[in-house]
Amino acid sequence: MSAPSRPPVRVDNALGLLPDLEAMAPLRALLVSISRPDERALWSSSGPYLTLGKRGVQPEELATRLAEAVRQVTEHLQVLYQAYVEALEAQQRGEGGEVVAALLRGGRLEEVAGRLLQARAWYDVALRVSEALPSRRPEAESLGALGQLSLALGQYGEGARHFQRSLALAEAEFDQARAIAACEGLGQATLAGAEWQGAQAWFARGLRLAEASGDRRFLGRLEWRLGVLARRQGDLGGAVEHLRKARDWLEAADAPDEMARVLGVQGELDLTLGRHVAAAVAYREALAWAQRAPRDVAVELSIRLRIADLQLETGRLLEAEEEMRRTEQVAIAGNRPAGLVQVYTLMGKLRGRQHDETGFVFFEQALELCRTLEPSAAAEAPVCLEYGLFQERLGHREEARAYLERAQQLFAAQGETVERARAEAELRTLSA
């Protein structure tokens, strides 16, 4: 007979025992990914409020899976070290371009693992090396990688500077692909600052270059960006047309990951146009394309969140909650705390719709998770905005004001013009 098993340790208690060290990050990820909800809690009255902190983890299960985590860490280090050795060998052969290519490979591996600051260290070295080379192409490529990374970190001004230099070098070297990518990056950075005309000019310039080169993937990507821009500007007809072209190009280019992203935006547009059924179909198709693409948890999460949000907006609360729970599981298994923050924010929003005061537990869990993220303010701001709206819905005006003001400050600090304006509008409504 088996010895009686002890109850699992709650995740919040388990994480409380884990020192905040980089070396422990993979263990933290493993711990979270193997955590499970307590079977008894699932159907209990606290079940609907279950969050990561209340899941359980068995120390013995963690122990048996340590080897797996160590293997993953070793594999990651091995490919990083290999990239460095390849850079070194290229240096020995006097092939500067290959040195840069190997260093950029190392950075991309870190980026894929979600270690953005570590990726930057690789790209910085690549840039330094490339600046001393006779060809400007490696430098343009290094700058492009740094530009993309800056966008991912929400550092749009810095990203724009990298892309500007990358574009100038790429054009001087007649590197069409790099120049198109730089135009796209500049458009994204400008778009984030709500400078519509600037973004339009950059995307249009990239599109002209892509038309000249006949690159279907770039054509699709730039039509998609123009579609997003048109939607933001309220030109819904223009957005419909750009997204249609984007889908045609990307399907022809057999780019499933980008098809998934475009269909995600298409669904949002359909929603804006009040076409709820079409939005649902677009999201389901997006999910199907995501399945065909190399596994990217971030893409899957963004689509599932949109599906849940659509169901929430259309009053299908039960289905919304089920989709949110599926999304939560994807985020936990894929170690995506930022995604988890979005899931819990949406769950809190759902409880607000139901006038359920206990829904505040989701916002508290989301804020708790934000503290582990980098940059935390970027993740915290949308949580505070929704927390404020939740409190407002329940008639707690003072709490609502406090959270909306916090959101407004955080958005302002990041230069997030559109969202800051939204927080300010909500504050004005509250005061009226």
Place this chain on the structure above:
Amino acid sequence: MRVLVVAGDTAAGVLPNLRQWASDAALELEAAPDLPRAVRRLATERWDIVVAVLGEHTDDDLSWWADALRGAMGAPRLVGATANPSMGTVLRAEKLGVLDLLALPLRKEAFLGALRRARSVDAEAAIPLPAVEQHAVGPYALVGQSPAMLEVYKLMARLAPSGATVLIQGESGTGKEVVARAIHQGGPHATGRFVAVNCAAIPENLLESELFGHEKGAFTGAVTRKIGRFEQAGGGTLFLDEVADMSLALQAKILRAVQEREIERVGGAETIAVDVGLIAATNRDLKEAIGQGRFREDLYYRLAVVTIRLPTLAERGDDLVLLAAFFVRQFAERYGKHIHAISDRALDLLRDHPWVGNVRELRNVIERAVIVATDDTLRAEHLPDELRGEEAKLGDGPPHQLVTLAELEARHIARVLAHSNGQIGVAAEILGIHRNTLTRKMKEYGL
């Protein structure tokens, strides 16, 4: 019957055979090259069966297909085809509500067998919803006439007027809050508010301020003064749900509030008198928790002045049918549907389900079913995948579907693992075998 076959380039060889067999069986069969293109067709046309050739990662593919079919017109059933069938995959398919999982290369008899099963599912007889007597409790209702529930009603009728502190015990989803609300309605605090606090839902560090309130600035995040639930319930009833989940420190504070009938807000110096009726509930064995030092004995005796034990759904016999009918009517009204009947097969599935979550789970299942129902009868196809996956176990299959002892063992292990939420220690305990033996068997059966 319309069949959509989804086979990529690598599996394109299955199509000619399927076309031939479909033609022999007078079926309409069409093909889509991959999942995204299939999703487009599923969104715009009605299909009865989707035959999907699954890839190398069979389990993942099954999950993606389950997602794809959620948005499909007419709730088509999935038949998976895989070159790597394993017991684990079969069980996963069953859990996801897959109609059948076939091995590649496909055999005609297996394919036609899957279609026969789909057709047998179509043959359902409608049974009119029975009349249900209910006792309304705010937005809820007490439903049921089983002997176990009649005992509960009698006890409630006797104790409600007394205003005594009550402890309600019962498994998750048995209706503890509904009973608490009914006691409040029939008691001396009925004119006051009924305030419910779920002690397990609220993080430990926030529960104290939720119960007793706090003064502005008492801690980070205390942006304004907050009135706690004890004060909110003044003159009414405070319902402490899942009371066993509180820390011992908080239990001491609750004990003081119950004994002295006064509280202090967090960060406040003022003592505030509170006049509340108190009802507590738990799904745990509090006496066992006392024995383990996790619950205060003195608090237990303060709360358990009168104890009501609620029966599980399994102990309530045909109350299941009454509850199902009640929920069908409730949700049909909410979602603007006109449902007057439930099919015999749907009822069989409901009766056959273990209902770990009791009435709450039943309510959830019926709500989902009502949302997807399109005409006046709630049928098996409207029930969630987990229940439909159990169709295979209903036992009217031909003799060749009798399973081997190993398969039976594997299925039982899988169910116990699902019940214990994958916790090997717990599952081993239930199965009465050593955990090492269980681990070996899991590997052997690919679970």
